[in-house]
Amino acid sequence: GQSLEQPSEVTAVEGAIVQINCTYQTSGFYGLSWYQQHDGGAPTFLSYNALDGLEETGRFSSFLSRSDSYGYLLLQELQMKDSASYFCAVSYGGSQGNLIFGKGTKLSVKP
Amino acid sequence: GAGVSQTPSNKVTEKGKYVELRCDPISGHTALYWYRQSLGQGPEFLIYFQGTGAADDSGLPNDRFFAVRPEGSVSTLKIQRTERGDSAVYLCASSMNTGELFFGEGSRLTVL
Numbered sequence: 001g002q003s004l005e006q007p008s009e010v011t012a013v014e015g016a017i018v019q020i021n022c023t024y025q026t027s028g029f030y031g032l033s034w035y036q037q038h039d040g041g042a043p044t045f046l047s048y049n050a051l052d053g054l055e056e057t058g059r060f061s062s063f064l065s066r067s068d069s070y071g072y073l074l075l076q077e078l079q080m081k082d083s084a085s086y087f088c089a090v091s092y093g094g095s096q097g098n099l100i101f102g103k104g105t106k107l108s109v110k111p
Numbered sequence: 112g113a114g115v116s117q118t119p120s121n122k123v124t125e126k127g128k129y130v131e132l133r134c135d136p137i138s139g140h141t142a143l144y145w146y147r148q149s150l151g152q153g154p155e156f157l158i159y160f161q162g163t164g165a166a167d168d169s170g171l172p173n174d175r176f177f178a179v180r181p182e183g184s185v186s187t188l189k190i191q192r193t194e195r196g197d198s199a200v201y202l203c204a205s206s207m208n209t210g211e212l213f214f215g216e217g218s219r220l221t222v223l
């Protein structure tokens with residue numbers, strides 16, 4: 001089967017940097033994605049890593065280590081609007097395979 | 112439309128009734144996923160389609176749940192003999208198999 005682990009809650013202050021870790025166990029691993037979801041809203045795509053290393057998109061970066069079955073999402077220069085839930089998700093079974101989500105990390109950004 | 116459209120946005124039904132939830136994906140997206148999400152939880156996988164066929168339906172909780180995508184575009188999730196435990200937000204997403212899923216706003220199902 002597939003399983004993902006990520007912290008349930010993280011709190012940080014405006015302007016700070018926060019890292020949300022994700023470990024996974026899956027057969028046929030293909031890639032790791034990150035999604036953001038505000039309360040009452042739909043999940044929105046943030047990033048995708050299929051290869052080892054760091055992907056940077058503005059204030060957000062995502063890292064993957066396939067050998068360690070581990071990835072993280074790094075959020076820099078935190079803003080109040082970044083308060084949301086963040087989900088890691090694994091793709092498996094190839095480019096046309098399935099996508100399974102973790103339980104999510106609720107990030108609270110304080111002034 | 113430009114995004115994934117789900118109808119109805121809200122559905123209240125009585126225990127034992129039949130419910131259909133519709134998803135209209137982004138035009139040209141070959142993959143379509145159904146998830147359900149309870150408060151404070153991550154999206155729970157139900158079923159996904161590649162074109163018209165169900166590529167993986169292992170997430171459907173039991174035989175009361177069924178989904179179709181007859182022409183490879185619109186999909187309908189069907190729930191028979193609804194139970195209170197079926198209450199959740201049902202999310203649909205579509206993709207061009209790039210690793211990026213585009214989600215609709217969801218259908219909130221409440222079973223009384």
